[in-house]
Amino acid sequence: MLQVYLKNIKLKTPLMTASGTSGHGNELEVLENSPTILSALGAFVTKGVTLRAKEGNSEFRIVETDSGLLNSIGLQNEGAEFFMKNELPGLRSFGLPVIVNISADSIEEFGKLASYLSDNDSDQIISAIEINVSCPNIEKGGIAFGTDPIQVEKIVNKVKNSIDDRISIITKLTPNVTDITIPARAAINGGTDALAMINTLRGTAIDIYTCKPMLGNKTGGLSGPAIKPIGLYMIYECFEKIPECNSRQVPLIGLGGISRWQDVVEYIMAGATAVGIGTACLVNPDLFPNIYSGLKEFIEKKGCAISELTGIAHSP
Ligand SMILES: Cc1cc2nc3c(=O)[nH]c(=O)nc-3n(C[C@H](O)[C@H](O)[C@H](O)COP(=O)(O)O)c2cc1C
Secondary structure (H helix, E strand, O other), rough: OOOOEEEEEOOOOEEEEEEOOOOOOOOOOOHOHHHHHHHOEOOOOOOEOOOOOOOOOOOOEEEEEOEEEEEEEOOOEOHHHHHHHHHHHHHHHHHHHHHEEOOOOOOOHHHHHHHHHHHOOOOOOEEEEEOOOOOEEEHHOOEEHOOOOHHHHHHHHHHHOOOOOOOEEEEEEEOOOOOOOOHHHHHHHHOOOOHHHHOEEEOOEEEOOOOOOOOOOOOOOEEEEEHHHHHHHHHHHHHHOOOHOOOOOOOOOEEOOOOOOOOOOHHHHEEEEEEOOOOOHHHHOOHHHHHHHHHHHHHHHHHHHHHOOOOOOHHO
């Protein structure tokens, strides 16, 4: 039994795409033409959508590291109107709950974007909005919203008051903080339905021949196997220390460095209900069916439902 629930959203498996690593769907012929990938997935999470189109950062935008990937894409996308008209309708054919990841430069803009998506989703395709609080707040000098709990609470509350009740809210936290339970608590106070963690960790790489940073943006976000212990630790901390997470009233979605079914089991045992997989899929898009089979076999041998394993690592 691999079925799990993120509040009222039923996922047939706990496996989800990670925002930014599977596009907005319509460029994803791999997914469209692969029933095995679609049947392994529990939900589709889109790349970040912003109110207006964004060109993204200058090149280079991706640098490989020893055990991960640095990216500074800069949220390139065609904007909310284009997404709603040209991309969202195609996602319906996946037959999966659709989670739309959103970013903005100010709290007001988060509200406008969320209400635009909610008001224009006449076919009710969107199951949840995932708020990316790792983006910079231009009104506060470009510091990421997610590092300031007051801002996190305000954004979540703004989004909550801007959308239809049927759409759930997931808040995606940045790991670039000292204590992850502080922004997690703020998001819960703001009314989030679930928490996703982690986004990428800030990092850089230097080209020793040009003597300059390799990324056009100078710094970027680190993802992939290198960050798994950090993501796992942050899920563990939230499950351990936040009663609403421990009781699963606010379910946790684990991300960071997952590339094998065993990684998924670790995240679930640490406290996650579902997981997102990003960088590893860029290397191997067929990863989802492989992870699904390993997970299914493990659960069958254990003779339990996967949901029974959530947080089991905390048992005395
Ligand atoms: C190329 C790339 C683009 C990303 N774009 C977004 C994005 O638009 N919104 C977001 O919330 N996270 C974004 N992320 C972060 C991922 O969703 C995920 O949280 C992170 O990469 C950790 O998971 P992983 O190690 O499995 O990749 C991006 C990551 C990568 C590698």
